[in-house]
Amino acid sequence: SMRILAGGLLLVASLEVSAAFSMPLQGSSLLARTALPGAARASRPTVALGARMAASDDDCACTIIGAGRIGSALADMGKAAGFEDVVVRRGEPIPEDGTGPIYVTVRNDDLKGVIDACPASRREDLTFYGQNGYIDGFLQQEGLKGASSQVLVYMAVAKLGEKPTDGITDLNPEGLTSATGKWAGQVAARLRGAGLTCQVRGEGPFRQAMFEKHMWICAFMLLGVHHGGVTVGEVESQHKEDLVSMVTEMQAAIEDKEGVSFEAKCPERLLAYARTVAHFPTALKEFDWRNKYFLDLTRAREADGKPDLTPLHTKLLLKARDDGHVKFD
Incomplete structure (x- = not known):
């Protein structure tokens, strides 16, 4: 495919x-x-x-x-x-x-x-x-x-x-x-x-675009796996509310850690891209390069006694591990 x-x-x-x-x-x-x-x-x-x-x-x-x-x-x-x-x-x-x-x-x-x-x-x-x-x-x-x-x-x-x-x-x-x-x-x-x-x-605008793409693959793949391995298009059409919530949390975490500011309608841009590749399957791959980024942010904040900024991502990622979809300590 x-x-x-x-x-x-x-x-x-x-x-x-x-x-x-x-x-x-x-x-x-x-x-x-x-x-x-x-x-x-x-x-x-x-x-x-x-x-x-x-x-x-x-x-x-x-x-x-x-x-x-x-x-x-x-x-x-x-x-x-x-x-x-x-x-x-x-x-x-x-x-x-x-x-x-x-x-x-x-x-x-x-x-x-x-x-x-x-x-x-x-x-x-x-x-x-x-x-x-x-x-x-x-x-x-x-x-x-x-x-x-x-x-x-x-x-x-x-x-x-x-x-x-x-x-x-x-x-x-x-x-x-x-x-x-x-x-x-x-x-x-x-x-x-x-x-x-x-x-x-330039470096600044590119970095913003890079993090948007990073959120896209991390959020869509995790939500797709969580909902039984549905396609990207099914995440966009059937689980849009969860997607927007997760991306909004991710934005806040990235802004806090990296100092990156996102233009308005970031979730909408990611949803629009999903519609162009609606048939793509979902799977949790290259964990160390993808979702681990947000897990590391969560754990670092926890060590500092700070609240998790991406609780939905953390919850679903831990469940995906328990269900055997991804491996990490």
């Missing part, structure tokens, strides 16, 4: 990124290949008059780590735009002398191996694309927070080789996919050249 690759899924609302990848990799002197002669270039994002035009504002040949649905879709976009990207598969080296972004399209648990294998001179080119859950703390530990690029991916790919379907909603027809960092402009150029949407955001 189709998955969010951003879990997103290229999720968009993927429950998990589909990219078979495990390291370690070693550095290499392989060169990224340049544009194919005579091939048409992708259309480029519009830049406001007076805005700084950097090299990263155009599409270019790049390195793609992971040859699953997400990585293959990116490579197909590049080929259509006239570029032959270097696709790094299992056990292959990351080009040391390459140029352009290094799209990282692997599962969260494989990120450490990719980072360790990346040549030091190219770490700032790492572009984390489509991972679900909260990875900011991990990137901070690796010295890459603010020193790499990130992409929240809201598009779906039914199967390997098929073109992505954009995850635009009735509330956000401009699209929800967002990029930030050094290569954000290149990401936007590639996606827009393929007829998809992409918003280039």
